Amino acid sequence: MKSTPKILAISGSDVLSGGGFQADLATYSQYGIYGFVAVTSIVTVAEHASGFDIFPTDLDIFKRQLDSLNDVTFDAIKIGLLPSIEIADLTLRFIQQHQDVSVILDPVLVFKENKDEEMSLMTAKMLEFLPYVTVMTPNLREAEMLAGLTITTVSDMKAAATVLSGLGSRHTVIKGGSRLDKHFARDLYDDGVISREFVKPIVARNNNGAGCTFASAIASHVALGVSVLAAVEQSKEFVYQAILNSNEYGVLQRLPHR
Numbered sequence: 001m002k003s004t005p006k007i008l009a010i011s012g013s014d015v016l017s018g019g020g021f022q023a024d025l026a027t028y029s030q031y032g033i034y035g036f037v038a039v040t041s042i043v044t045v046a047e048h049a050s051g052f053d054i055f056p057t058d059l060d061i062f063k064r065q066l067d068s069l070n071d072v073t074f075d076a077i078k079i080g081l082l083p084s085i086e087i088a089d090l091t092l093r094f095i096q097q098h099q100d101v102s103v104i105l106d107p108v109l110v111f112k113e114n115k116d117e118e119m120s121l122m123t124a125k126m127l128e129f130l131p132y133v134t135v136m137t138p139n140l141r142e143a144e145m146l147a148g149l150t151i152t153t154v155s156d157m158k159a160a161a162t163v164l165s166g167l168g169s170r171h172t173v174i175k176g177g178s179r180l181d182k183h184f185a186r187d188l189y190d191d192g193v194i195s196r197e198f199v200k201p202i203v204a205r206n207n208n209g210a211g212c213t214f215a216s217a218i219a220s221h222v223a224l225g226v227s228v229l230a231a232v233e234q235s236k237e238f239v240y241q242a243i244l245n246s247n248e249y250g251v252l253q254r255l256p257h258r
């Protein structure tokens, strides 16, 4: 019998469980995958304007988590919130040591609640990850920062994907989400040869955690041996269902046929 696939999430904790590793694990369980977590940070609710605080995991503890996983063979690694350059550097070193494993990078530079924050150092760091990454899933604002372009149309998305491809991204998915269009959530897949749009109606519900869930669903499909393009197509449906079922805290992962 084939063993249960294993995914490592290198992610933060969202105490409200909308996003972060809570969303990652909830997604893996829907696909029958065993999820491991190396916690990068703890996100708590705060009274000030941004609405949350991010507490990076102590660097030595973060390193010890990664060291604990030396003997595990993963089918995919999914990377979410990296709260500091130091944690990003340790993560980069870890994936450099696991080059036979598919890596799904969700470059969490811009939270839904955190639109305009300048994160140029981390943006540059994310680009250093590209040679070791199988799929990268920036949202619209993250794609603008990574590609250095303004994106207001689908053709801008395509131009940004081409720039990212030129910078070494193998499979790029730019998530238009609710930021590009009032009526349709348009995402663009691009692998430098094939470019494909995935579109769903915008759901007027809470979409906290949609990005984490989408990247985790892609990681799940890839871990199960599905091609990246088919993984993106099926994950788009998965996250759409999750948003349709969301509550006041975040999306609720559920396979479409359940």
Ligand SMILES: Nc1ncnc2c1ncn2[C@@H]1O[C@H](COP(=O)(O)OP(=O)(O)O)[C@@H](O)[C@H]1O
Pocket: 110, 111, 112, 138, 139, 140, 175, 176, 177, 178, 179, 185, 186, 187, 200, 201, 202, 203, 204, 205, 207, 209, 210, 211, 212, 214, 236, 239, 240, 243
């Ligand atoms: N309100 C919505 N209705 C339908 N799909 C959405 C909505 N918001 C986001 N999506 C989809 O959810 C996925 C995650 O996108 P997004 O929320 O933009 O990412 P992030 O959480 O990284 O900002 C994408 O496939 C996007 O198109």
Ligand SMILES: Cc1ncc(COP(=O)(O)O)c(C=O)c1O
Pocket: 011, 012, 013, 014, 015, 018, 019, 020, 021, 043, 080, 081, 108, 110, 111, 112, 207, 208, 209, 210, 211, 212, 213
């Ligand atoms: C730990 C953590 N990672 C990632 C995210 C990003 O969430 P989203 O999928 O909504 O972009 C959040 C947002 O709450 C978070 O708390």
